[in-house]
Amino acid sequence: MYKYSDIDKKIIASRVKQFENQVNRRIEGRLTEEEFKPLRLMNGLYLQLHAYMLRIAIPYGELSSKQLRKIAFIADKYDRGYGHFTTRQNIQFNWPKLLEVPEILRELSSVEMHAIQTSGNCIRNISSDHLAGLTLNEIEDPRPWCEIIRKWSTFHPEFSFLPRKFKIAVIGCTEDRAAMLVHDIGLRIIKRKNQVGFEIFVGGGQGRTPIIGKKIRDFLPKKDILNYLEAILTTYNQEGRRDNIYKARIKILVRELGIEKFRSLVEENFSKLSNKELEIDDKSIEEIFGFFRLPPLKPNTNQIPSKNNHEYQNWIKQNVIPHKIQGYSIVQISLKAPKKPPGDATSNQMIALAEISEKFSFSEIRVTHEQNLVLPHVSNDELFNLWNQLKIQNLATPNLGLITDTICCPGMDYCALATARSIPISQKISSHFNNYLKQKEIGDLKIKISGCINACGHHHVGNIGILGLDRKGQESYQITLGGSAKEDAAIGEIVGPSFSENDLIDAIEKILDTYKKHKRNKSDDFLSVFRRIGIKEFKKDLYDNFTKKA
Amino acid sequence: MAKKLQGETFLLSANELRSGKVVFFTSTGWSSSSSEAIKIKVDEIEKYEEISIKEEKKCIIISPKFVELDEAGNIRTLRDKIRNSGITIKI
Known part of the structure; x- marks a missing residue:
């Protein structure tokens, strides 16, 4: 895994010191909250419903045992003994005290971790495929490219105050396990005529305006990636809206201009601004790849132990x-x-x-x-x-990819923006569908739950998406069907009027009944059935049943 | 801060600057217990708004807000109830 250079170490250490100074000035009243807020956000520190929340980056999802131990130490010493892994390969602590945050950041820096690029209108923590470097069908390991982009983007002077936050994901094969198509920029490593390069998507995102990324480049040679990213970011910086927070993401710009026009602006910037210094030579690429070599694994014929359990x-x-x-x-x-x-x-x-x-x-x-x-x-x-x-350790639950493997944001239990709770919904689903055989019978199914329209729980791309809303002071849950975050990415369609918390499990059961009724064979999963029969059938069964029940 | 208020009675709440914890304004200062908080009538809002601005300037609190009470004197919204009582789930 990547090891900090001396420059990296210096950057992080000076950042901790700088933030410590900013915290002291805030406590002493030399900085107002208005002045301090952007500074704390640049260090991953939010104010949530009950307390501050610190979001720590886990670049491209890679952790060492030493780092995980340090996170546990921080959880015990400075927080409440637990952490929350997020949907963008970060970890959040929900209860840190402002005065102790510089100490926490110092502890993190001792294991080459930080909270930079986890908040604010900058290029966020670069995310990737959690199976990077591990599978046979991969064209190339995406992690070194994440690190190259990380090095370029950290404290980039032009891109530290973008119109809005900016998320990039990189994958190295056809299978998308990183929700790449709902990122501001999605990069897929591909091979064309024996040359490895990038297929580039832009303008994807979730939130209140969910959009699947559009392809902006069929193929870009590897050496040009930073120049091309710089061209996209420059175009966004120049043309993106800053007058309306809800229209400031790049996806809105791409939608309003149209992909053709946006592409022509990017290509123009690419030819105008490209410079040799940003071109990556083979030696530099080789050097970064050196950090991501596999451990010494020797092919062997060891079999998985067969046990009667x-x-x-x-x-x-x-x-x-x-x-x-x-x-x-x-x-x-x-x-x-x-x-x-x-x-x-x-x-x-x-x-x-x-x-x-x-x-x-x-x-x-x-x-x-x-x-x-x-x-x-x-x-x-x-x-x-x-x-x-x-x-x-209660870490052997066999439910990967099944109905109880829900994605879920912190919701109104923690989040200041949430309009409803989401964790209790996830818990109800996991209790109701706890039986493994029942889950297997349902098959692969992604349920994703968000506590508000900002969609941190990725509900738009859930096969079944659940969005928590506030309807005249009551929590209410809107269901979407047919979303996908994979290579066949799709935004789910709203099935109809929302449900109360008490009716939600029944509603999911009804949706599953429709699925089972139309399932042709074992491999005919929920998404395939949905795409074949459409939302009308689900809607009819769901609301007819609820009407009859009422 | 008081622009969108509805209702008749409120509590003044905020987060403590240093710890971030939720606090309520009482006759003796800030407390983590809402039961000790001063019940504020709608026509007193301006007075307490001024207090909250001063407390913010003294670097004691951040993010002050008025918490609406219902007719029975209980916190009205779920968000404020969770803010007062803590998370609704077991860790």
Whole structure:
């Protein structure tokens, strides 16, 4: 994994000192809140419903055991013993005290972590595929490219005050596990005529105006990526709206100009502004790739232990996938145990997982945008031992990709913007559909829940999306169907009037009844059925049933 | 701060600057307990708005707001109830 250079270390250390000074000036009244707010946001510090919230970057979702231990230490010493993994490969602490935040940042810097680019109108933490570098069908590992973009974007003087926040995701294969198409810029590494380069998408996003990214470039040679990104960002900086926060994202600009016009402006900037200094030579690329080499895995014929234990077998089937090196597996750890808030991990779980990763996975842990964790390199013959240890920590729930593997934002339990709670909805779903066989019968299904229109819970791209609203003081939940965050990305369609919290599970059951009625065979998943029969059938069944019931 | 207020009675609430914790204005200063908070009539809003501005300037609180009470004297909205009582879920 990437190791900080001396320059990186200096940047982070001076940033901590700078923020400490800013906090002191705020406490002493030398900075007003109006002056201080943009400064704290640049360091990932928000004010939420109950307290401050600190968002820490986990660049491209990669963590070492040492870093995870430090996060656990911070959770215990400065927070309430847990952290929340977000939908953009960050972790949030919900209860830090302002005065202690500089200390927390200093602790983080000691393990090469920070909270920069996790808030504000800058280029945010670059996210990626949590299986980067691990699968056979990958054209190239996207993580080095994330790091190259990170180096270019951190404190970029022109792009620190953009019209709005700016999110970039990079993937290295056809499968999109990073929701790349709903990012401001999505980069997919592709191969054309034996040359590796980027396919580039722009103007994707969720929030109150969900849009799937449009392709702006079929192919861009690798060496030009920073110049091209600079051209897109410059065009956005020049043309993006700053007069209306709801129309300030690049997706609105692309929509209003049209992709052709936007492309021509970008290409014009690309030819006008491109400079040699931003071109990446092969030596620099090689150097960065050096940080992301696989650990010394030797191909072997080790088999996955076969045990007469249903729970273990279910976990193997559901959560374990083959590694590109024969004899190894990738283990996906669900943070969606029954009755637990999705994405939350306690400090005890983090400490245990740090030890487990050292024992079983070369001290590496990955964080997924679906709020789960990954142990990337586990020897097949160790899987039963690993499962036993994960089970002790309540980290062996076999539900990856199933109905209880919900994505969920913090909602009104924590968030100052939320219009309804979302975690209790996720917990109701996980209790109601707890039975593994029932989940398997339903098959692959993504439920995504947001507590407001800002869509941090990605409801727009859920196969079933749930949006919490406030209807005259009552929590109410609007359902969308048919969304997808994968390579076949789609924005879900609103099925009809919203439901109360009490009626929501019944509504989901009715939707599943319609799906089961039209399912042709085992591999005919929810999304396929939805795309085949359309929303009308679901709508009719859902609301007819509720009318009859009433 | 008082522009969109509805209702007749309110509490003055804020977050403590240093800790971020939720506090309510009482006759003896700020307290984390809403039960001790002063009940403010709608025609007294301006007076308490001035108090909150002064308290902000003294760097004691941030993000002051009025919390609406219902006819029975209970906090009206779910958001304010959660803000007062804490998260509704088990960790």
